[in-house]
Amino acid sequence: MRTKDIDKQHRIKEALIRLILREGMSGASISKIAREAGVSPATIYVYYSSKDEMLADIFQEYAHQSYHYLMGRVRPEMDGAELIDALVRGYFSYSVEHEEVFSFVEQCSRCPTLAPQVSQEECCCEVFDLLHQYQDRGQVRRCSDPNLAALLFSPVRFLAMNQPGPDLDAQLTELVEMLQDLLLL
Amino acid sequence: MRTKDIDKQHRIKEALIRLILREGMSGASISKIAREAGVSPATIYVYYSSKDEMLADIFQEYAHQSYHYLMGRVRPEMDGAELIDALVRGYFSYSVEHEEVFSFVEQCSRCPTLAPQVSQEECCCEVFDLLHQYQDRGQVRRCSDPNLAALLFSPVRFLAMNQPGPDLDAQLTELVEMLQDLLLL
Amino acid sequence: MRTKDIDKQHRIKEALIRLILREGMSGASISKIAREAGVSPATIYVYYSSKDEMLADIFQEYAHQSYHYLMGRVRPEMDGAELIDALVRGYFSYSVEHEEVFSFVEQCSRCPTLAPQVSQEECCCEVFDLLHQYQDRGQVRRCSDPNLAALLFSPVRFLAMNQPGPDLDAQLTELVEMLQDLLLL
């Protein structure tokens, strides 16, 4: 059965991510994952040859999901200000809507045994392509890609991580404005 | 009665931090820590009542070391541009010179079972006091503290985390300039 | 899927009981039990979810074995004197032949954390049913069940526990006679 298999592997992925959100990297054991996914521990080894490989695979798979999400929030007809607004608020929405994946990726990317296995810059190229177009059109300030990424996404990631205060919305608006000040020409 | 060996506790702390840099949160087991510190596993329980408590204690202790480090790099006679330069480059230096602590804190602050136990904003107040002075004097743009922290420290943290490329220095200079553009009046 | 090895569980039970006879409750550690049973410590947790549960389960299982043994030693055609003789001597034989189980049950039933988990009076009802018949027929003195059990079984248990002296046989005979005097009408 084709569907059955894929479903099972999918449940394993979700179980892993859910578990890591709840208990952190060291709380995600094979047997807990299996229990959470409703499969046997042995079944996990049908899809992944080791726990390390599983983690790396799934990290790789989800590492750039946020950028795909972002691409769904921008429209070609947006001007620079709207683009920055969409990217910043979009990234924040993502961290809320996909809390599990967000936390999973955050944790994995800090793990010294895991992070080097995964190419960090690979799949966000779509977003960069877009930004480059705006830069080429003189709508967005030119700067190196790492700094662009650092300024556009790290601060909002920082806000997303901290406990949600009451005036978080105002902060988000302020952040958008500041980044517009900084990046628009 | 044998007297408590402060050096021993210090070695435990360093061993923990070193190990987490090398192997991540899930690689830091009590017995590895003990071996690395040159003590018996049981000795760790003389100083900490559980592994969780140990992690939380040591995380708490080091969570704000970077800010103390930064305070040692700024001088009252600096103008706004120099301040931003000192803070950004200082934070980067810190991440290089104290790689172990930097990675340890980064990992701990993403761990869902650990982060909530530790008050994140406590000891960086000194830095904020300083920034507020510059804001009061009209040298630094007014904005909410979280956004100030997010913009000043997250991007450089992001650069520090990624594998060191050749033109990292140029990027750092660029980042400083951009933040000066953004934050100076 | 490998099938559960009933023999393995049986070996675990026997190992536990043997060990407790030799070394007492505090000598029966999981690793000793595993070694004695010829399995891995982890295997024990395939059959029991914790040591406490294992002890309670196995205690429960053996708590009333002596009464089943007794039922095999009485015949319906016995008169009252023969019945008492069979029960008392039978119980003594049991303590000799099944020394391990006897000691195991004696120890468990004194353990304050274990005894309350196991229903003590459950399975000896068969013996009581029998005794009630003799009482109904006027062959055995009427008295409350606890006293009947206390008088018929505790004294012989006491003799069985003490180091075997040379005239133990005479004592047993004397005990039988005294109980016959007391209980026959």
Add this chain to the structure above:
Amino acid sequence: MRTKDIDKQHRIKEALIRLILREGMSGASISKIAREAGVSPATIYVYYSSKDEMLADIFQEYAHQSYHYLMGRVRPEMDGAELIDALVRGYFSYSVEHEEVFSFVEQCSRCPTLAPQVSQEECCCEVFDLLHQYQDRGQVRRCSDPNLAALLFSPVRFLAMNQPGPDLDAQLTELVEMLQDLLLL
């Protein structure tokens, strides 16, 4: 200070016995005992050279306390019936009033590594001396000492151990009457 020492040793004894009532033989570790007694673990080794020796010593010391208690409940002017009544009810009272010691002795005397170290029949000689006098005077039936002990004390011990039912008092009365029937001439 003389008193201080004795007091400390006494607190250790009481702590051990209390702990074994609550948690059983395997729950009584040196450090728990020390905490319960309010002393340092090392202090225990001032009074006892090892845990085994401590257990044996204290068991020995309390093994026959019940018989001393009983001797305080009998009067020389009692007749046989009163004597049996006093012994049986006295033993029961003891098990209630000195629950901790009662449970401690019950558990120790079943422990195969502990029981053989302690002479069981030593100190109850006073009670036997008394019973022998009644036997010599023809007031109590002659039988071997072990059987006398077995019949007089085991049944009431059995009643004492089982959970206290509502009609325990009636049972005790019944037991006294039956033993009087059996043992009085």
Add this chain to the structure above:
DNA sequence: CATGAATGAGTATTCATTCAT
């Protein structure tokens, strides 16, 4: 493909005991 049984090596923690003061 899928699985529960099985396990050696590991986990965090506690043990009885000794040491230095």
Add this chain to the structure above:
DNA sequence: AATGAATGAATACTCATTCAT
């Protein structure tokens, strides 16, 4: 006499993985 520090060895239990079905 008394103690908290220190520990090697043990504790109960879980791990990632393999095996037999």
